[in-house]
Amino acid sequence: MGQYITTHDFYHSYTDEPHATRRKEMLKKYPEIKQLMGHNWRMAIQVVISVFIQIIVAILLRDSSWLKLIFIGYIVGGTINHTLSLALHELTHNLAFGHARPYCNRLLGFFANLPLGVPASITFKKYHLDHHRFQGDEMYDTDIPTYLEVYLFSSRIGKFFFLLIMPFIYTLRPVFIFPKPIHILEIINLIIILIFDGIMFYFFGYKTTAYFILSTILGLSIHPISGHFIAEHYVFKQGYETYSYYGPLNAITYNVGYHNEHHDFPYIPGRNLPKIRKIAPEYYDNLPCYTSWTKVLYDFVMNDNVGPWARVVRSTKSGRDGVVSQQEYELKLKTIVKEAHKRD
Secondary structure, three states, X not given: OOOEEEOOOOEEEOOOOHHHHHHHHHHHHOHHHHHHOOOOOOHHHHHHHHHHHHHHHXXXXXXXXXXXHHHHXXXXXXXXXXXXXXXXXXXXXXXXXXXXXXXXXXXHHHHHHHHHOOOOHHHHHHHHHHHHHOOOEOOOOOOOOOHXXXXXXXXXXXXXXXXXXXXXXXXXXXXXXOOOOXXXXXXXXXXXXXXXXXXXHHHHOHHHHHHHHHHHHHHOOOOHHHHHHHHOXXXXXXXXXXXXXXXXXHHHOOOOOOHHHHHHOOOOOHHHHHHHXXXXXXXXXXXXXXXXXXXXXXXXXXXXXXXXXXXXXEOOOOOHHHOXXXXXXXXXXXXXXXXXXXXX
């Protein structure tokens, strides 16, 4: 997995991230994996159902007490909104309608974004692809906590608050440490959300919009599904920087728990990720993994050897001018998928 030098904060690696190497080796050994590449339009059905459930629940709760609103916002709304945020993750990779129809993916992203209460679809895409291209990169991977976060949230109580305010951290960190120009689609995303929130507020009252925002905040903070934020890349076992989760919550989260598999093959839809492990078990069965995201959250707080510093980082190899654009990256993925199917 590479050579690591442990400092008082991060794990510094002086080798490339492992997924590209493993992907090349696996495709050579198991060319049938290429058949799993593509997209899964069926995920749109889950998105549509989730959005309408949230709208109906919000309307039903328009006259409820704040205690009831918060309770249902955590149990029901938090679960659904978190799954919708993971739908945005799939759509970031164009996995609903493929790279040939990027605007179909974006339109579904706008729709999935509605109950979240705040615009996220386009901005998330803008930064998330960098996480795949430059995993662990000190400049470009905005999934890596800052030194300020390490300083503030290293104690047990600090780590608890880190989880509590995780939605705000993940939203604001990229904007502050690696600001990018605002894209016109981000403005469109904002307008759509403002119109939707305004309609819900006008016809059903302020508690409907409050329900959406509470669901997002509660669902992406200390919530069982939020365990994936920690499970994916925080180092619980030295020598490994990506971890998979093989548990029941994968059924409603587009198999995001299959995270080693996802980073190895980011152009394979979540529906097909378990098939990678079945085809090539020797590449995954010996890797550390989890079966409970809730336990991951508990261990993160209680384990004094794990905290915001427990991430693998690597030095930036090139200046910003040398980085391929998002469009070039997507074109490369599209070409890989097309050539893979053509060869077969």
